[in-house]
Amino acid sequence: MTKEKLTQKSKYTAVKITENQIVSFNQYDKIAHSFRVHDGGFVGIHYQEGKMSDEEGFKRAEKNLELKRPYPFELETGVRSRDKVETLMSDKELMDTAKKALKYLKKKYPDYTFSGGVCTNSWQAKMENSKGMDYETKDGHNTASFSFKHKDSKDISDGYFSYNVRTFKIRKFYEFVDLRMENFTKMVEMPEECIIMDQYYGYTGKLKEALDVEGLKLGTSLLTGKIGQKIFADDFSVMHNTTDKDSWMSAFWDGDGVVNKGDKIFFIKEGKVLRGYADKKIGKKYHVKTTGSAWESFSDIPTNGNCNMNLKISRKSAKELLNGRLAIIPIQANGGGFKEKGEYTMPVQIGLLTDGERILGRVPPFTISTNMFDMFGKDYIGVAKLNKLFNDKCILFKVEAGKL
Numbered sequence: 001m002t003k004e005k006l007t008q009k010s011k012y013t014a015v016k017i018t019e020n021q022i023v024s025f026n027q028y029d030k031i032a033h034s035f036r037v038h039d040g041g042f043v044g045i046h047y048q049e050g051k052m053s054d055e056e057g058f059k060r061a062e063k064n065l066e067l068k069r070p071y072p073f074e075l076e077t078g079v080r081s082r083d084k085v086e087t088l089m090s091d092k093e094l095m096d097t098a099k100k101a102l103k104y105l106k107k108k109y110p111d112y113t114f115s116g117g118v119c120t121n122s123w124q125a126k127m128e129n130s131k132g133m134d135y136e137t138k139d140g141h142n143t144a145s146f147s148f149k150h151k152d153s154k155d156i157s158d159g160y161f162s163y164n165v166r167t168f169k170i171r172k173f174y175e176f177v178d179l180r181m182e183n184f185t186k187m188v189e190m191p192e193e194c195i196i197m198d199q200y201y202g203y204t205g206k207l208k209e210a211l212d213v214e215g216l217k218l219g220t221s222l223l224t225g226k227i228g229q230k231i232f233a234d235d236f237s238v239m240h241n242t243t244d245k246d247s248w249m250s251a252f253w254d255g256d257g258v259v260n261k262g263d264k265i266f267f268i269k270e271g272k273v274l275r276g277y278a279d280k281k282i283g284k285k286y287h288v289k290t291t292g293s294a295w296e297s298f299s300d301i302p303t304n305g306n307c308n309m310n311l312k313i314s315r316k317s318a319k320e321l322l323n324g325r326l327a328i329i330p331i332q333a334n335g336g337g338f339k340e341k342g343e344y345t346m347p348v349q350i351g352l353l354t355d356g357e358r359i360l361g362r363v364p365p366f367t368i369s370t371n372m373f374d375m376f377g378k379d380y381i382g383v384a385k386l387n388k389l390f391n392d393k394c395i396l397f398k399v400e401a402g403k404l
Contacts, residue, residue: 001037001038001039001062002038002039002129002130002131003036003037003058003129003130004036004127004128004129004130004133005033005034005035005036005054005058005126005127005128005129006033006034006036006126006127006298007031007032007033007034007124007126007127008030008031008032008123008124008125008126008298009030009031009122009123009124009125010029010030010121010122010123011028011029011030011122012026012027012028012120012121012122013026013027013091013094013120014026014027014117014120015094015095015098015118016116016117017098017116017117017118017146019114019115020102020105020106020115022098022102025095027091030049031050031051032047032048032049032050032298033047033048033057033298034046034047034297034298034299035048035052035057035060035061036061037058037061037062037064037065039065041072042065042069042070042071043065043070043071043301044061044062044063044064044066044069045061045064045069045299046060046061047298069300069301070301071301073256073280073281073284075129075131075133075257076131076133076253076256076257076259077129077131077132077133078132078133078135078257078259079132079134079135080134080136080259081134081135081136081137082136082137082247083138084137084138084140084166084244084247085138085139085140085166086166086167087166087167087168088120088122088140089120089142089168094118094119094120094142097144097168097170098117098118100170101118101144101170101173102114104174105146105177108177108178108181109148109181111150111151111152111185112148112149112151112158113148113149113151114146114147114148115146115147116144116145116146116147116160117144117146118143118144119142119143120141120142120143121140121141121143121249122138122140123138123139123140123249124136124138124139125251127251129257133257135251135252135253135257135259137247137250137251137252139166139247139248139249139250140166140249141165141166141248142164142165142166142167142168143163143164143165144162144163144168144173145160145161145162145163146160146161146162148161150184150185155332155349157332158350159331159332159350160331160332161177161180163177163391164391164392165391175388176391179358179359179389180359180389181359182358183359183360183361184352185362186360186361187361187362187363187364188353188361188363189363189364190328190363190364190366190401191325191326191328191353193325194328194368194398194399194400195322195325195327195328195381195396195397195399196327196328196368196395196397196398196399197318197328197354197356197394197395197396198329198394199390199392199393199394199395200311200383200393203344203375203395204238204311205338206222206342206344206372207238207309207372208307208309209221210222210223210372211238211267211276211277212276212277212304212305213275213276213277213278213282213283213286213288213304214282214285214286214304215276217286221276222341222342222372223273223276227274227275227276228272228273228274229272230270230273231271231272231273231377232271232272232373232376232377232380233271233377233380234271235270235271235312235314235380236268236270236271236312236377236380237268237269237270237271237311237312238266238267238268238309238310238311238312239264239265239266239267239309239310240260240264240277240291240293240307240308240310241263241308242259242260242263242264242292242308243262243263243264244263246308246310247308250308253292254292254293254294254302255279255294255295255296255297255302255303255306256292256294256302258279258290258291258292258294259292260291260292265291265292271377275288275289275291276291277291277293277304277305277307278290278293278304279291279293279295279302279304279305281294281301281302281304282304293305294306311383311395312383313384313393314382314383314385315385316382316384316385317356317384318354318356318357318384318389318394318396319355319356319357320356321356321381321382321384322381326353326354326355326360327353327354327356327396328351328352328354329351329354329389330346330348330350330351330368331350331351331352332348332350333346333347333348333349333350333351334347335347336367336368338372341371342372343369344368344369344371344372345367345368346367346368347366347367347368348366348367348368348404349365349404350362350365351363351365354389356384356387357389359389364404365404366401366402366403366404367403367404368399368400368401369399369400369401369402370397370398370400375399376397379397381396381397381398382395383395383396384396
């Protein structure tokens with residue numbers, strides 16, 4: 001009989017702003033445990049919100065062995081810790097920052113109404129077992145996020161920006177806001193070639209779905225039969241990345257306790273599809289490599305699908321990748337997305353024209369039309385390194401544009 005314990009602690013503090021007014025100060029502090037007892041290929045689990053002694057927690061978990069939850073896998077071992085916390089604002093600093101941010105927004109942009117707020121979020125996770133595993137990670141960030149509406153607009157909101165950093169500097173936030181708000185009301189023409197520039201997280205959902213090993217094996221994935229084939233752009237690589245450098249509020253292990261060698265494993269490399277992702281259960285079922293992709297469930301056994309999916313980042317800036325061309329940042333885009341066969345359509349109600357470094361103006365509403373294979377294939381331009389317009393990396397790809 002072996003024992004395993006998962007622990008998560010989180011603290012969230014936020015100042016809420018509605019229509020240019022501070023309206024509330026909220027805070028929560030949570031702790032949760034998952035006590036697990038493994039015996040004879042089965043696991044008993046007890047999920048506990050709030051504090052509980054190990055003695056009581058494991059006693060309840062052992063009783064739940066009678067539920068016969070199958071988990072016929074050896075527990076992992078290892079000792080490692082990671083601490084990505086830099087400087088989290090105190091309650092007073094948070095309120096002072098919210099007041100300064102709101103004062104700046106109201107003074108600099110008097111024709112707009114802002115809603116949102118400033119918050120801090122700290123997170124700590126731990127996984128340990130009786131075989132000697134002791135894994136722990138800590139992280140935290142400060143965020144200022146706002147939606148905004150121009151006084152002449154008939155929409156509920158005209159746009160949104162979010163500034164997320166581990167150490168908050170108010171002047172850096174001001175610079176970020178000014179870059180995003182520059183020329184927002186200046187109307188400009190659509191460029192002849194339509195290139196989208198955006199954070200890539202909202203465009204990889206269908207790709208992640210297609211890389212599920214079970215879908216690949218059952219024939220329901222768009223990538224079924226394409227393992228070993230080069231079907232994407234030369235510079236397009238996709239990986240499960242849990243490295244210290246690239247982590248953001250995430251653990252280096254998965255729900256099975258698996259840690260990949262070098263904290264990284266490629267699914268697609270230089271356009272070639274290498275493999276899909278699998279937890280221990282799916283790996284055993286289909287006789288494929290486990291990729292450290294198990295979701296950690298505190299109340300049940302792990303499930304497949306946990307991918308800290310990263311795209312290869314270019315050494316070039318967005319402006320260098322554009323090479324004299326212009327791109328559009330979708331600020332308000334709703335009502336579309338990926339279809340079953342990978343087609344992607346999206347109405348862009350508000351889009352901002354950029355040279356990769358600055359906002360040049362606002363283009364007329366339009367529609368995007370492309371598909372997963374073109375987006376990451378012949379029309380793929382790359383993922384630019386840190387960009388000040390997002391305070392993050394950003395993807396660039398060509399699309400067909402239509403009238404809205």
